[in-house]
Amino acid sequence: MTRKSLYFDVQKCVGCYACAVACMDQNDTDLLGGDLMFRSVMHVENMEAGEVRIAHVSTACMHCDNAECLDACPSRALRRDPESGAVIVRRELCIGCHACAMACPFGIPRFGGDGTIQKCDGCYARTRFGYAPACADICPTGALSYLDINEAMAAKQARFGASLV
């Protein structure tokens, strides 16, 4: 089976937050109870050729191939799911040492009211049954998609090629 991955196209994102809401729904995130959002949406303004250019970026755990958080975790609360390749959490093993936060260059690991890590698990409960992660499933513009890695690379290369002509 070819491996699939989340793919984000910044040019298609309109910053609607549907991905963040779907993520909270999927994970039963209780914000009032102290749970934290796994996915965030940022709005970025840049000046380009004298004009303001607004972009929207939806981010969560990147599930890095060379995930330093996995090396940093002294309790193996963070693990690689062998089927999906996602970096998943076993919160019952987390000691709340924050070593993963130190290791992650993207500022992803956060700690809930009980002091243990909370982060995106790549919706591995969905992907193992062939469903896309909730964020990609709901995205109305296709900015977030769940693609075969080769398809994702081809799409990226096509965009790069188009930018050259």
Add this chain to the structure above:
Amino acid sequence: MERGIPERETAAGHRLPEQVVVVGFGAAGTSAVMALREAGFEGSIVVVTDGDPNPYSPVLTSYYVSGRIEREHCFIWSDLDLSTLVDDMHAHSGIVSIDAGAHEVTLVDGSRIGYSKLLIATGAHPVAPGFPETCRYCPLMLRTMEDADLLRRALLSPSCKRVLVSGTSMVGLKALEACLDRGVVVVLLGRSRHIMRSAARPLVAKRFEELLVERGVRLRLAQSVSDVDDETVSAGCTVTFDCGDSEHFDEVILAQGTKPNLGFTCEGLEIDQGLSVDEFRRTNLPDVYAAGDVAQAVDVGTGERRVIGLWQNAVQQGRCAGRAMAAELLDLANPLPFPGSLASNTIHVRDILVASAGSLEEGEGRSLEMSKADDGTMRVFVYEGRGDDRRLVGINILATTSSKGGSNLLDCEIGKYRRAILNACLK
């Protein structure tokens, strides 16, 4: 018992030895074994360890002592059945010598094992400077599972009410936290004016000390033990400090640093603070590698060679050594070198969280920027150079998890700062 080195025949008809000996089975040794197998090495792996065949995480021992986790929780690889990766396990053993010319190690029982590649990942042991060796009272430590079992039993004893923790680095502070969790009165003793001498700027350390005092800890800083009397007391000991004060303690916990485990002989092996290694964890002797708390490698933050006794460092060094050994044994392309580690720490005591990365020292050409937020979060940035050449070389942050959002703000920041420091250092 004498063992020969298993051999394999290559397609070209050459006979190559195919046995890796790994001495030590902690974070570095375990990571190396896993990396060897992941790289496709199917030859023999022999492990020699002074511990149990089922390795544990020493970082977790203080959590076990405090009662936050169960003992079995410390054995973090239990689910993987590491024995399937290892052909020959010599547990509760060790090596007494290495004959690099003959490619052979001698074990404590006198048996010899041949190797084609040897990894020394023997870790480190705690040192106890300043505590009289003639004293009958045996102070407690926190390194191994046996240490943790003893300490836990001591803290659970109804007679244990007052404990002296000597040492203010990571291990001392985690031992202190375990004492607080067990409801014991703690006195923290440090030789320096401030705690965490190498991992916190003085202002951050001072705030950390204030928060510890608010949580019931008594501090004795810039002091040391001058005498220990265990004869005139029925249990525990009376400690006299160099300021002249004396106090009785039911237990004393020593956490004053570690030294690499180098209790073997090996002619020609370069030893400084630890075993000097290159970016592939190779020592100066052919086919001898070292990784983890026993290895002295480049600290990319300072450019100096030193032993960095951190979990992540041991894991990454062990993996690097495993890949490098596999590449040579299997005629694979060289793996990516591991240029060195950046000293970085997170220390969490109760609701107090202190993080540091890179070099925190002041010096010529360096400048500091400090800030304190309304919620008490402190940030210290250490820069080197001026103007456009100015670069971040160190960061030190303190936050409390009880303040609204304090810890999570820190969590969002520290990894980015660490990466910025690392990238600037590796340029």
